[in-house]
Amino acid sequence: MKRYDVIVIGAGPAGLMSAIYCKSSSTLVLEKMPSPGIKLLISGSNQCNITHDGSVDGFYRRYGRADNFVKYTLKNFSNKDLISFFESRGIQFTVTDHGKIFPRSSRSKDILDAIIDECRNRLVTLAVGEPVKTVEPMPSGGFHCTTAYNNYRCKYLVIATGGKSYPKTGSSGDGYRLAQSLGHSIVTPKPALAPVIAEDYDLAGLAGVSLQDKTVSLWRGNKKIASEQGSILLTHTGLSGPCILNISRYAQHGDILRIDLAGSACLSFTQFKDILSKSNNLQISTVLRNMNIPRQLACAIVTKAGVQPSQQVNSIKKDMRRQVYELVGGLPFTVKSTGGFDEAIVTAGGVERTEITARTMQSKLNPNLFFAGEIIDVDGDEGGYNLQFAFSSGMLAGSSISNLLSNEKNCRAE
Ligand SMILES: Cc1cc2nc3c(=O)[nH]c(=O)nc-3n(C[C@H](O)[C@H](O)[C@H](O)COP(=O)(O)OP(=O)(O)OC[C@H]3O[C@@H](n4cnc5c(N)ncnc54)[C@H](O)[C@@H]3O)c2cc1C
Structure with missing residues (x-):
């Protein structure tokens, strides 16, 4: 049985970002598809409309009834922070007349490569082709995860399996079942941003x-x-x-x-x-x-x-x-x-927001459990708002775990 400090389920933008920011060299990302970030690659017609221009204060109303829930997450890691994150890794951006922000190369692959490189720098282990089947809380805290091929244990778990639209990209709603098995309620998923x-x-x-x-x-x-x-x-x-x-x-x-x-x-x-x-x-x-x-x-x-x-x-x-x-x-x-889930750009519904602490992305039912990205009942408008939330919530989940890990370290040192 392999043990990790942190297991992240799902190698989309939210999962990869949380793996980067938890800053642990004992982090495993489990991805069911043969390669990471498939939905990110097709986003914005393969050009990746990563976020939107303007003050982040103007973003909140772009998330319907989730406006209050997203505030802290987006302020904590805003559109400017996201752009700086990638600029410092060599990517340049361009803004359209309508305020949409794309990498200047018009290649979503550049965005994915930059986050995968950063995962490598942080010694994150990425296991692809490993769909997570079950997650069980352990009496001592932490979780036991089974995939199609292996068993793992971890102290902290991030579920970042996305929604259920464009299921061929890997996000087909598995995370809802996993979250429910840990006691969470699911707001019925519906296709959103659909024709x-x-x-x-x-x-x-x-x-x-x-x-x-x-x-x-x-x-x-x-x-x-x-x-x-x-x-x-x-x-x-x-x-x-x-x-x-x-x-x-x-x-x-x-x-x-x-x-x-x-x-x-x-x-x-x-x-x-x-x-x-x-x-x-x-x-x-x-x-x-x-x-x-x-x-x-x-x-x-x-x-x-x-x-x-x-x-x-x-x-x-x-x-x-x-x-x-x-x-x-x-x-x-x-x-x-x-249009149905095959055509919808995002999924509305997902893990009930009131069961997640908006300032940490931590589950209110289990302090060792975190959520990030589209699996949460948050869906934004067209224009870069969904990727921004995926990155921001992933960053917040990861840095919240990083704080817990360093508190543990300090306690042990005392
Ligand atoms: C065609 C299209 C175009 C889009 N364009 C844009 C755009 O330009 N701008 C924008 O802001 N948004 C866009 N979006 C939406 C955006 O891509 C998503 O909101 C974003 O990718 C969500 O990120 P995520 O990490 O939460 O989930 P995802 O990107 O869906 O990643 C979840 C990952 O979890 C994995 N997974 C699922 N179940 C399991 C399991 N059981 N075990 C292991 N791994 C699992 C999946 O395979 C997947 O890789 C687009 C979406 C589509 C479909």
Whole structure:
């Protein structure tokens, strides 16, 4: 039976970061896949949108109801700290117009290589192809872990097995079962940051058309549930793109998503009529094109309103004008469902936050147990917020264990 001070389950960004920061030369990371960080490698289309620009105080509201839980973690190891961590290891970064931060090389592999190198420097043992099957607390404190091939013991355990989206990357929800076996409650996992599949969708022929800087609102009956701004992608089955991914966490079957194509939620009918009256001799589809609506979509909208795309504005009756206005101001889509775990970028739900101390990532049920990353009931918006939380919470879990280990050492020395 091999013994370690610390065992980390899962070699994703959260697990590897906790292995680095626990600063013990007796740390084992157990990874079920043949290589570490597979999800990190495919993140941001293999380019790795590692975090977001701006003050970290602006980050909290990007995590829905987990905003209070993430505060300490993100302040303790902010976006600036994360960038410095990698810059000091030779990686340079670039910021997009929308504030997303990527390695300048556009290679997520550079990020993974840097953390693996750092694990090596800290003498962390990485065992790949070793799925953890069971974890049991020992009466003396610490844990007994069994993998498909070995038995291990450790004093401190970090569960960083991720969520259950993109299961082919290795994160398929095992950690929930392990956490439950240690007494933790699991908030039912749901796909998040997923595309929306629309009912009676008739824009499949426009798949691939993207809309920039639009406002989307989500309605349940007469109540507005949420709204988002950003770019939208029309797909074969409905809608995707950053704006839709972010709003998908609130969407339910039967809700209505409305896209304001005018780009401002308050274009009144009078204003729209003014635009039309200044364009009397133009074709209606050209007027919509001039409002930054892609040509194919402009044609589809006017057709939906019962008007020929080539019809001149001066020949369109008032009620038809109103119908075009209604569609431009809030093109409606009925939500059939959101994409499943195979398509969702992250998982909402996971280990119940109230059972974890937010300032240490320590379990409130077992002081030798820690959690980090997406296994916790925290999911962030699109834009680098999920990797930031994975790194920050991994760092916090690791440094909390490091403090416990050095306290033990000091006690022994006294
Ligand atoms: C396509 C895609 C693109 C994304 N792009 C971005 C992006 O650009 N920016 C961003 O912020 N976020 C992005 N994300 C989300 C981000 O990648 C995750 O939130 C992040 O990787 C979570 O880190 P983690 O360490 O908690 O979990 P993971 O990265 O999921 O790592 C968990 C690890 O645990 C291992 N494991 C699971 N069960 C066991 C077991 N029983 N025994 C041993 N090991 C186990 C898994 O194999 C895996 O390697 C993207 C996600 C996807 C799917």
